[in-house]
Amino acid sequence: MEKKPNLLYIFADQWRAHAVGYQNQDEVQTPSIDRFAEESMRFSNAISTFPLCSPHRASLLTGKYPFSAGMWTNCKTGLNEAVMLKPQETCIANVLKEQGYQTGYIGKWHLDASEMNFTQHPKSGASDWDAYTPPGERRQGFDYWLSYGACDDHLNPHYWADSAEQIRPRKWSAEFETDQALAYMGEKSAKDEPFALFLSYNPPHLPYELVPDDYFRLFKDAEVRFRDNVPEEFRTDRMKVITRQYFAAIAGIDHQFGRICQYLKDNNLEEDTLVVLSADHGDMMGSHGLMSKNVWYEESINIPLMIRQKGRIEPGDRDAIFTSPDHMPTLLDLLGIQIPETCQGHSHGNLILGLPSDEPEAGFICSFPGEAQMVKEYEKRGLNHKCFGWRGVRTKEHTYVVYNGYRPDEERKILLYHNAEDPYQQNPVAVADVEGDELAGRFHGYLKEYLELTGDPFLLGR
Template sequence: MTKRPNILYVFADQLRYDALGCTGSTKAQTPNIDRFAREAASFSNAVVNTPVCTAYRASLLTGKHTTSHGMVINELRMNPNQRCLGHMLTDAGYNTAYIGKWHLYANELGSHYEPRNSFVPRGPHRLGFDGEWKAFNFHHENFSPPAYYHEETPDKIEHPGEYEPTVQTDQAIDFVRRAARDPDGRPFSLVLSYGPPHDPWGPDNVPERFWRMFSDVDFPNPPNYRDTDDAPYRDRWASLSDAERAELASWRRGYHAQVASLDAEFGRLMAALEGSGEAENTIVVFTSDHGEMFGAQGRRAKLIFYEEAARVPYFMRWSGQIPAGSRPDVCLSTVDILPTLAGLAGLPVADDVEGMDLSHWARGETGPEPEVALMQGCGATARWQDGHEWRAVRDKRYTYGVFRVDGKELLFDRLIDPYQQTNLAADPALAGEKIRLKAAMERWMARINDSFEASSWYRDHWTDGDRRILRSATAEFGPQAD
C-alpha cells in the first residue's frame, strides 16, 4: 500500500490577505512565504465563514458552518461529540501533533491564564489529536511570562526570553524530524497554530530586529477608512476610540513586524521539512484564521464580511500532485478545507460535513465548485449581546450581506470597488445579482437549518448556561464530560 501523504497545516492568527508580498503588499518583508506561494496553489478567493478565532477553528476541524458546530462566539467550550479532523487522521494511522493556540476549550470570558481555561486535558476535548500536544487555549502575548503552553498536566511550561513562534517552530521541526524517522513508516500530521500577527502590536511583543524593519515605514489609512464607527452593528471589539485611532499607524508597523517574524519562522520550518526527506510526500498549507480591519469601514478587529476581515491567504503545496499557480475561479471557504484535505489524502469524511471537496481544483483540474461561500455573524465577539448579527455570501465578484437588527442590505461589486465603498443594494442595475445572491444565501441557510437568531437565543437554546455547547442547528450533541 502506498503511504498516505503527510499533512503540515500552518496558520497564523489575524493575517489578512493583502499583508504579504506575494498578495500585493509593497511593504511586507515575507520572502519565505512569497517563495512558498510561487511553489503552491494559491486559492486567491479564499474566505473565512465566520471571521473570528473560535468559529474558524471549529469549522476547520469539523467541515461545518458555525451554526452547525455551535461555536457562535468566542470563549465557548466545543462539544466533543463531533467527528473532527483529528479523529480522521488518528483513525487512518497518522502520527499527529498539535502545537500552539487551540481556543476551543475555555468556557469563561476572561481569566485566560488560569489553567482551568488554558489546559486541555488528554481525552475527548482534544478532538482526536491523540499524539503530541504542546498547546494552550489562548493568549496573545509572545514572550514569557505570560506566554506558556501545556503538555499533559496543568503545569505551565514557560520559555523566558524566547519568542513564542520561535519556540513553536523549534517544536515543529523536532516533531517533523522524528516523525520522518518513524520506525513503523506512519504518515505524520502537524497542525501549527501561530499567535501572530494578533494584537498587541507594541515593540515588546516582537523581536527587536523585526520591529526595526518597520520603525520608519509609513502606513497611512486606507481609502475606506472612516472616522465614525458603523454604530448600529459593531460590538465593543470593533470600536475605535480617538486614542486608538491615533495608534493605527504604529499598530500597523507592529503588525507587519510580526508578519515578518512569522515569515522567518516559516522559512526555517520549510528548510527542515526539505532536510527531513519528506517534503515530496507532504501536503503543506499556509493560511490564516481571519484578517484585521485596522480602521477600514470605521472598524477594528474582525467578525464582519468585509474583505479586510474575511479574506485570507490560502496556499497549498504538494510536489508532483498540486501544480503551482493561482486558483481565482473557485471560492474556497473554511468548511471546504477538511473535505479537500481528505480528498487529497484519500480519507473518508463524516456524513455531516457541509463543505465541498475541492481537491480537483487543487490538482489543477476543473469541476464542481461552490456557487457562493456562506458567511455568518452570530453576535458580539465573545459576549452574549444582541444587535450585531449578520449573514452574507461572497462569490468571485460580489459580496451580499444583511444585518439582522434592521434588515439593512449591502451589495458590493469588488471588481470595480475593491474597498467596498459603494453599497449597490438599491441599484436597479444590480437587482438581478442581488436576487441571485440573496437566494443562494437563503438556500444555504435552509440546507443547514440556520434560522438567523439573535445571539442570546443561541445562549438560551444551545448551551448549558455555562458556555458549554450542547446542541446546534443540525445536531443534538448531548452533555459534555469535563
Template structure:
C-alpha cells in the first residue's frame, strides 16, 4: 500500500500545533552527535588512558553516562536506519552496509517515517551534517526524509580531504546536489553545525552531527589525500595509532566548539545533547575488553559509548546501567518535542526521557542483533549468540559476571538456552515477514 506522506504529515502538523498550544513548557533543542566506528574503550570516560577526550568526558561528568548502551546494528547503515526510524533495521530492509561498490541504487524507503519528519510536525527546524549512508541517489537524500538542511557525504566513508568515496566518486552534498567544499571532514561538519545553531537560536531545532571519525581512511588534519585511482581509499591498512588518536581528539575538540556555541547563544539549559557511536571499533579501535569488534554480534560489535547531557535537567555525574539501544532515541526525541508518533507503525524503541531526567527504571525487555556473522538476543543478564540464519551452535553468556563473553555456559543452563532461542526465532520471523530487503 502506498502511503500519501503529505496527507499524513498535514495531520501531524495540525496535531503538533495543538500540542504546542497546550504545553506551557518550552520545547528543548536536541543535538545528536554520532561517532563512526568509535569503540567502547576509545574515549577517556570509558577507560582510555591514551586518547584524550576532555570535552566528551565533560559531557559525561556533567550529565548521564550509560554503561550498557547498544547500537542496533554492528555496522553503519543498519544502525542509522534504526536511529532514523526507531525500528529494528530488519523491519526497514536495511540489514547490511549500503556500499559504494554495489548498492548505489539502494536506500532507506521513503515510506519509512523518520524522526526528523515527526519533529517537524511540532515546529522544529531540522538539519543533518555529515554521514548519511542510507542511500546514494538524490531521491534518498536527507532533505527528502524530513531534514530541512543537509551538507555532507552519503557513502559509508570518504577521503577526509578530497571527499571522494571508495570508488572515486565525488561525494560532498549540499541538500540533494553535489557541492564540493574544501576542508577536513570533521571540521566541516562542526562548522555547519555551529552556523545552524546560530541561525536557529530563536526556534526549536533537531540537529544531527554524524561524524566520519574515526572511520578509515585514517587521516589527520594535515595528512595527504589517500585516494589512489584504481585502488580506492588506501587508508584502511595504513593507519597508525597516532593518527587514530588524533582523529578522535580532533572530533572531541570540535564537540567542545559545539557545546561552547550553545553556551554563547544562551541555549545550554534549553538543549539536550546525546552522544554515541554507530557500532563497535574497526582494526585500530578498542572495545574496552569486550569480545569482538565492528560487524560482530558479541558485545564489542554493538555495545558503545552513550552520553546524555542537559544542564539543569539531568543530574551531573549520573551513571546508568540500564540496557538501552539506539532505536530508543526516536520516541525519546518525539516526547521532548511534544510531537505525536505516527499510528499503525511498529516501533521497537522505548521512551528514555523519564529515565534520563528522573532516574525512572526501565522495564526488562529482550534486545536482538542479526547479520551475516551471527545472531544474538539479550534478556537481562543473559545473552544467547548463534550462527546466522539457522540458529546453530547456541552460546550462552552471563554478562553480569562475564561481560567479555569468555565463558560459554550453555551446557549448564539448557532451559535458558531454549527460552532465549525461542525468543530469537520469534523475533527473526516477525521482523523479516513480508519485508523487502533493499540490498
C-alpha cells in the first residue's frame, strides 16, 4: 500500500496577510516565504474566523466554529469557567493517528486551561495563562510534544515535554522550535509511517521588542510607510520602532522557515510532504487607531495561507473564502482520509487538486467579550455576555458586521464595507434597515444560518 503524504503545518501568531513580501504591501523581507509561495497554491481570502489565539486554534484542529468547540475567548484566568479545548473533541491529530500517522506538536498550544485556575503554585512553574499539558487525552492525539500554553518571552522561552520539568533552551523561540522540527523530521521520515507535525511559532506576537538584534538591524533605519488607514496620531516615532520590530520578527520567521524548506529539498521530501504555511490571526499595527487583533478589519482577520506539495498541487492564486474551520477537512481530504461528521468547515480539497468543486459565498467571522471584569459586569446585570461582541460575514468583496458592543450600554450598530471599492475600510455604510437593503439582507441571512449552526445566542442579545 502506498505511503500517504507527510503533513507539515506551520503557523505564526499575529502575522497578517499583508506582511509577506510577494504581496507588495508591508515592507517586510521574506525571500524564503516568497520562493515557497511561487511553488504553492495561495489563498488571498484566508480568514481567521475569530481573530484571537485560542478560538482560531480550536477551530483549526477540530474543523468546528470556535463557539461550537466551546472557545468563546482565550484560555485564560479570571473567568468563572476554565476555558479549554475539551478532550472529547475529535481533532485532526486523533484522526491522523488512527490512520497510522506519527503525530507531533511543537511550540505554542494555548488550548489547555491555565493552571492558575486551579492552584497558585503549579508544580510545572506555569504562571498567568500558561499551562503544562501532560501526556494523555488533553494533547488531542499528538504523541511527540514540546510545547507550552501561553507565554510571550520570545528570547528566553520555556517548554514542557513529558514531565512537569521546564526545558529552557536560551534561544529565540522560533529558532529553537525549528531546530526541534528538523530533528523530528529527521527521525520520523525514515520510518514506514508518515508523519504529521504542527509547528506553532509565537513571533511576531507582541512583545514586539523581543526580537534578535540580527533581524532588527535589517530594519533599524528603514523608512516606515504607514497604511492609509493609520490615523495621524499613530504615526509616531514609537510606532515606527514597533513596526520595524514586527517586520524584524517576520524576517526571523522567514529565515527559520527557509531552513525547513532547505531540509525538505536536501532530503527529497518535497514531493512526499504536504506543507502548509499560515497564521492564527493578524495584527492591526495602528490601522484604524488600533493595535493587536480581535476586530473585523482586514489587518486582523486576513491571514497568509500557502499550500504546497510538489508534483501534485499546481501553484497559483485562489480567491475562495477559506475560514478557520476549513483547515481540518481540507487537510484530511488532501491526505485521502475520510472527514469526520463533527467537522463544520468546508473542504477545499477538490479546488486545490484542480477537480470540479464548489465554494462558500461567505465566511463567518465573530468575537465575544472576553475581558474578565466585563464578563462579571454582564453577569451582575443578569445578561448573557455571549450575546454581545460582534458577528459578521466576509465575502470576496464585502464585510458585513453586526456589533452588539463590549459593554452592556453600547448601542447596536450594523455596518457594511465594500472592500473592493474601499480596501482600507474607511467608509462603512451604516445599515438602518436590514430588510430594506438587498445586500445587507442577504448577508444577514447568512449570518443567521451560522448562528443557528453554532448555537450562538447573539441575536437574542439586543
